Amino acid sequence: MSAPVTVYVPSDSAARSVGADEVADALASAAARQGRSIRLVRNGSRGLLWLEPLVEVETEDGRIGYGPVAASDVDGLVSGGLFDGAELPQRLGVVDELPWLAAQNRVTFARMGVTDPLSPDDYLRHGGMVGLVRALERSPEDVVAEVTDSGLRGRGGAGFPAGIKWKTVHDCVDALKFVCCNADEGDSGTFADRMLMEGDPFLLIEGMTIAAYAVGATEGYVYIRSEYPEAVATMRAAIEIAYGRGWLGDNVLGSSLNFDLQVRVGGGAYICGEETSMLESLEGKRGMVRAKPPIPAINGLFGKPTVVNNVLTLATVPTVLAHGAQAYQQLGVERSRGTQVFQLGGNIKHGGIVETAFGITLGELVDGYGGGTRSGRPVRAVQVGGPLGAYLPRAKFDLPMDYEAFVAAGAMVGHGGIVVFDETVDMAAQARFAMEFCAAESCGKCTPCRVGAVRGVEVIDRITAGEHRDENLALLEDLCDVMTEGSLCAMGGLTPMPVRSAIEHFPDDFYARHASAKTEGKP
């Protein structure tokens, strides 16, 4: 055989968690034994996570996928003709044409799984740096206006319009300004930030550089949680490569822009995903939440004007600049413009990344893309938007994924994470867990959160023990009010959301039960 065949095995840590490294090694040895020359590329993950490890082979017809592949399958697959795209039991067909993927609208995740994450040439070949080049041709004001016009809202959960935040920072006159990327993706059920940093790190660098140019910042930090060692390593490697290419540092791409970027690693504190707590942590302090105002855009890191955006927000900016605000703005519904990178997790058959325009219904995501539960039992509840998001029953499956529609239903889209539970879930235990999690992770600065969460656990315990059920439910409702209205940040302010939604939609679970049930979900 002549030219080496290109074989892709993801280096994403989710794929590696189920054996991708072993598969890659087995493929290399099998090729060597056959005297077959292969080019093994460790790509990002396509986000069809239930098919991981997903091996792809480059053929004339396109990239043919096989999955899930175990290391022990490799010899059989290779002798059966895997390197020629042969028809084999695990053959999925051309990956780009798989309905699950083809039906999506990959905008932010366009390159995900397609390229070698640390190849700057691959990045350029697949449309990378176009956004930054376009941005540098225009004035910073124009760039801010483009982002504002795109309707892009913060993807970290709060959904604040990115352009408005940028304009505030731009309008500050300080010589020193910062761009901080919040990559402290601590919400259970969210993993898109991790995948993006591991699978397309130059995109985040490009987005942050555009932000720096637009607002006049010279220094940037990516604050990554310590639970993501692979993302830390990949981002650091990518930043070093970017410096080498002149994509960072002095005179970025030959322009007058100077921008220095570095990675900072968190310390295992969930609260540091809250922006002001993250800033405190970046300053080398305890991650205690700050009162707002002043807002970080004016008084942020070290008291300087600071853009704080989530990974996906910053990673969407290059697309907006490359293709124009109009193109991005045309996607979506109402005030939720563009696409959201939904993450399907928990007890789900087809878990992974679904990037699609806002407006898709919850049911289309869970039953359609997700295919129901992994256990095969009926879906009972889904939690949308992380540990502080609402638990919703099947009756809410017609809700469109739209920031405002979710708020109206007492829920939130948040970061787009969707966690599925089957009928075995005990919703009182989940409500208790929400309170206990808040008690464990509260920074302790404000009383409603610090003390309220502890009291919340106690009250739920009394309810499920059958002690004065009605009175204690009323007390819990009061407590939720105090936490919602009186907490400094979203940690205490939103913990009542999963609790109240569990009571509202699953009241039958809040009756006295045997003591054993209470231990479920207890941290």
Next chain:
Amino acid sequence: MSMTLVREIAASHRGQRGALLPILHAVQEALGCVPPEAIPVLADELNLSRADVHGVVSFYHDFRSAPAGRTTVRICRGEACQAVGAERLVSQLQDRCGMSLGETSRDGSLTVEQVFCLGNCALGPAAQVNGRLRGRLDEARLSAIVDEAVVQ
């Protein structure tokens, strides 16, 4: 000896803004923990009070005052892993190995901890074993990990 190392680590971060967290991570990587005697040293190096440094060290779950076991297993107890039986794995650890979360075995072979979300929510239950992510765990796979750790 090790305090000289702590001073060197602090010195190598001089000039970095808000360097305490990177320094603490570097100290823990070098020494396996942030020993209590490092706190006054760091306070001195950074011109902070001992209370300030102690406050930071104790705020973050990552920093430990004594080294972990040779193998560290961190089991995810986030909602997504709960939905696929993470709690069964936790009770298995407790019942079978007699270890509670946050504990290091007496022979120093194994530390088990809880963690809330490792970003492997579609392939749970998940755990991190010596920094490496593992997915689709069940009782048998967890037992194998623990047995391997004890043998080492």
